[in-house]
Amino acid sequence: MKFIQGKDRNQTEFFCLDQAVSEDNEVRLIDLFVGAIKLSDYGFDMSFIENGRPAYHPADLLKLFIYGYLNRVRSSRQLEKECKRNIELMWLMKGLAPDHNTIANFRKDNPRAIRKVFHATVSLAKNFELIGGKLLAGDGTKLRAQNSKKNNFNEKKIERHIAYIDDKLNEYSAILASEDNDLTAEKKQEINAKIDKHKQYKNKYEAYKKQLDETGQVQISTSDPDSRQMIVRNNITEVAYNVQSTVDAKHNIPIDFKVTNKNDSKAMGAMARRAKTILGKSDFTILFDKGYHTGTEFDYAHKQGVEVLVAFPDVASHAPDISFDVEHFNYNKERDEYTCPAGELLTTNGRWYNKASGKTINRVKHYKTKACLTCSLFEKCTRNKTGRFIERSEHMDLIDANKKRLQRNMETYRKRQAIVEHPFGVIKRQWDFYYVMTKKTMKHATADVGLIFTCYNLRRIFNLLDQNTLKNFLRELGFLFLILSSHFKTICEDFKERIYSETFCETSYTALLKQVYLSKKQIV
Template sequence: MPRFKHYNYDQDAMVVINYQEQLQPGTFEHAVHYLIEHKLDLTIFDPKYNNDATGRVAYDPAILLKIILFAYSKGITSSREIQWCCETNIIFKALSCDTVPHFTTLAAFVSRHADEIEALFEQVLLVCHEQGLLGNELFAIDGCKMSSNAAKEWSGTFKELGEKRTKLRHLIQHHLKEHHQRDEAETEAELDRDIRRAKTTLSLDESLKKVDRFLKTSSPRMGQGKRRKEVKSNITDNESGKMTTSKGTLQGYNGVATVDKKHQIVIDAQAFGEGQEHHTLKPVLETVQHRYKKLGIADDIYQTGTNVTADTGFANEANMQYLYEQEINGYIPDNRFRSRDPKFAQQKDKYGKRHQNKASSSWKKVIPASEFQFDPMTMTCVCPAGETISYQGQREAENGKTRVHFEGRLLQCRHCPKKHQCMQNPASADHRKGSGRQVSFTIENKRQPNYTDWMKHRVDSPQGKAIYSHRMSVVEPVFGNIGTNKKLNRFSLRGKKKVQGQWQLYCMVHNIEKLANYGQMAA
């Protein structure tokens, strides 16, 4: 018969734990502890506390910071879960000296100290500079779109929200009318149905008040473009934006990070409530320049030979002009960058989804716009079937060219024998959705060279291709670390300032990891 070691759950034991010994050198928790105790100035939090004479004794910001940063490094964002870890996990106990802050204290610390968090981010960046982790050779800029603590169902223009308010009023009137028609419930089942109807009415009434209050106290939100068109507002968090990503449409923020090439240190982290990245380039570059001058790293970092790279989402004429006038060594390609490169000539044939199975029935070749008869004098266009399609107007593209747009009427295209070779989605015409075939033509080929042409020449040069080839390997691993290892897939706060504070905390965790791995943390 086998023998096993004896155990008894009723026995008592006294375990002596030295908290300092739990924070082993070379670990993230040791780096956080050392930085906060010896390198960072936490007196910036003092003005927020007014309990020097009266009031309850507060938790030290050093303790709260250590707990939150270590929790974020382990992918824990829930303040309730962080509190539970302080009660059960030995590393959390060591960092907090066996104190257990309430989850509301932890949540309030993150949401109420956005300015102080930015100052701490700069202090950690300065430590990285002092330990030689910044190369200042190349900066890569990119954005990571994530959901926020707001539902996209509560988004819309003021006209759409007004229609939503009217619809809610009609629903409430409908439920109240049905309720008054029944003077008394005859059976228990009917009584339960009336109770459910009453709860539904109360819920609709709360939603109506929410929409009505927003429309009366807010103004339409305008976009960042030249035309300043109205964009969709959000009742829950009006500073967030509705963004289209590869995984669908979300309501959230775009976390833009600027990363140094040498050790992938994040030198700037900002959150923007718009999906388009065009207008984010200038404030990001200005913030980096101001921060480097403030920290004494460089008076004008862009005049020291530093290269700046960003993807095509940041490319437009205004940004190219800004880079040229400020003499910044920027390399930002347009969306035709790959098509001009001979190395990518066969890329679509080899990897493109449209070319993986040309023999399949789903693949088809659409009739090109060149087969449409366009008359620039009369501004008319005749389709291959002989129908004159409607003139939709002219628009000037960012490259300076003017294009004229035409669109076929749905009644014309629905019964056309060539619709399967002409329309992108012929099934939409059969189901009374969408529109007919759309085409556009350039009517102004001769134009003066612009700043986009200047950038094309820079990016297409051998030196430009060599510099831009480093962009993805610099910034994308940062997003991979924060999103996959740290499990940040959504922002849990509301408001641009608070979300930016949380984004900077995560980027600070990334930088502290770099200090722990490549820096000179004391043993």
């Protein structure tokens, strides 16, 4: 026989779906992971009426999404197709093939519950000591929203559109008013139709402008109202969401994420607080880049008792001679005064002044000296005709302390990018998830991002742990959920002793119960 021959398509065979999926196939791990979660405690809706068409169980839809995201499939229509032709999904879904609307609505309606599933992966990683909890790194990445730049407006863009429309209306009106034209009735009707069309556009843009004035927002997106135009790199912008994430250094596992439509400058304090809640302690260090360097955020992190290392940003403006930059002025905290490189003292009147930075009001003190006007180094020091002027923020002590920590721990800080960019690199480069799949509102975007980070953590756990060890643990965990949900108050000592003798000692049992319920206490 010259070639390998296939089977006869008309041959009748006995087929077992379970035998078609190997024992080491990861769909079995997905099945066990979802089976170990008590979905009602996570916020999934389990109350369905008996009348009418039965609903799909949330566990089945969650399994479908986890499988899809792990295999780079996020589209509800594509997942519907895969249920009918993918042998692994046929096994996982037990032959079920939900409609794409059912699939999409499950993701859209359960953002809070999906976040808790993500925290379940964090608890699972903690149980196997995959999270060190000593060194973390935080950063944000932009994921493009389902909103084009064309459908994003700010005040200047709206004014340009209105000005263009006014010019066109004046042009059309001038044509109609001209006595020299030989316009036919048909041509006049065409021009009037264009005038009506432009007036409709003008009304739309004026409504956008009114909305900006009433809400105080700086921009508006019409397709996905919570998305914002942001700088993604250099001067390139996209209408996007900014996803903040905190990643543990031991195995590059994210322990937290948050979808925002703001830049990084006001995110550090909240990320530190959330990390403290998740880890249950504050004796860790978080690394951030210079985009997070904000005085109020240093104050917030300090109040949480969390140590941060934040890169020092470039000086916004230099003195004519850089040796006279403010960093070369020595501050005496006890006397509350600065000494300039020329040896002169810059003093303050002690008053605090409010300085607006966006919507935030910071308190600052002013320092100056009359000696500047007669100083021979005046031209090297400042371009201000009245002399050198220094503003000191009320948070400057914390900023200086961070700078000293950074100088002492530069080797540690150099790990930041390798830690926090690892998940982003996998998600955006390898998986091609550089955009948000869902439409309309940040809540829906959070569901999509939650599934992304859930599946990233599961991929890390599947890669790091022995599969049999993980399977045994998830089976026991699912068994404990069953016991705790139905017979918690009636578990006898003999039954607990049987569990101990099989796989657990009392200490590990107590620790496991703590991990089981840890996800309930996680922040949302």
